[in-house]
Ligand SMILES: NC(=O)C1=CN([C@@H]2O[C@H](COP(=O)(O)OP(=O)(O)OC[C@H]3O[C@@H](n4cnc5c(N)ncnc54)[C@H](OP(=O)(O)O)[C@@H]3O)[C@@H](O)[C@H]2O)C=CC1
């Protein structure tokens with residue numbers, strides 16, 4: 124038998140590469156098995172769940188779903204009236220509810236209300252659902268700067284403030300779950316101000332997940348939820364050609380998201396078809412070694428995980444699929460509807 128004599132650093136590299144490939148195969152097989160045989164869901168009765176944007180379409184349904192599973196809920200929304208409506212529905216289910224009118228773009232308000240929650244509930248939030256979101260609904264050059272800024276602040280910056288407010292206690296107890304309601308438009312984009320903010324939300328979420336893994340905080344889970352258009356009114360009029368994929372029913376979307384949360388699934392795209400454009404970008408997650416060679420190498424590869432992405436298809440191939448599906452212009456009817464709504468609301472100038 125021929126024995127390869129390689130320098131030690133090359134041997135380590137090859138062993139690491141082999142381990143990474145084996146790990147990848149294991150996780151791919153595990154995910155495939157999990158899609159067929161659903162793993163057992165975790166119990167969440169007794170958890171304290173905070174939902175932002177709880178007065179809106181999806182936020183309200185999330186509150187009801189968490190309540191159905193026996194969790195105590197904390198509802199945050201900038202619209203106090205809508206938030207109270209959600210609270211009323213949840214209270215009717217016999218569940219304890221706390222409501223706060225909060226603008227999540229203000230970090231002072233977020234930190235102040237986080238303290239109030241701790242005082243009122245008498246314990247720490249164990250599950251955080253970052254759901255509040257906005258869209259300007261304008262073409263890039265027609266969009267006022269303030270609206271662009273608001274989109275980034277609500278859809279992205281607010282995630283920093285809420286996570287900073289609630290993660291320390293979760294880490295201290297090695298128990299918690301952070302859910303980010305992003306969008307498929309955070310994984311692939313179309314013409315709209317919103318996409319950049321959702322890409323940022325995905326980036327924030329993934330970086331948080333990596334930090335928790337690198338620090339080996341195994342008890343704090345993360346789930347990134349990426350839905351396609353949902354019939355809540357937020358994207359009224361937005362559609363693709365031939366209605367090849369109709370908008371989702373909000374209840375279906377929330378049930379799918381809940382299934383993923385309850386089995387600690389790291390990412391869920393709803394519906395499954397939307398994984399396709401994501402795969403075309405081929406996101407590859409890899410583990411770089413596990414300190415198997417301690418003492419041999421000074422480079423500690425323990426827990427060092429990295430992700431890299433590349434496009435499987437050339438840009439032009441994406442463009443033609445977009446044109447075929449009408450995804451490149453899907454926002455235009457929505458933008459037109461928003462503009463005619465705004466012009467109807469605008470007071471008539473005196474001549
Ligand atoms: N609907 C869709 O097609 C899709 C939605 N999503 C995402 O799902 C999430 C929920 O969307 P959906 O329920 O449809 O939208 P809604 O507009 O129905 O709900 C969003 C809620 O967030 C609130 N909100 C907005 N700004 C703030 C703020 N600064 N502080 C606190 N609360 C705020 C809104 O209040 P107000 O009404 O006063 O603005 C509203 O009650 C969003 O993040 C959205 O981006 C993802 C994919 C598709």
Ligand SMILES: CC1=C(/C=C/C(C)=C/C=C/C(C)=C/C=O)C(C)(C)CCC1
Pocket residue numbers: 305306307308311313350351352353358361362363368396397399400444445448450453
């Ligand atoms: C590009 C593309 C698609 C279109 C996606 C669209 C148009 C998504 C819109 C999502 C919205 C509005 C989300 C809000 O958060 C398909 C049909 C899934 C599959 C083929 C490629």
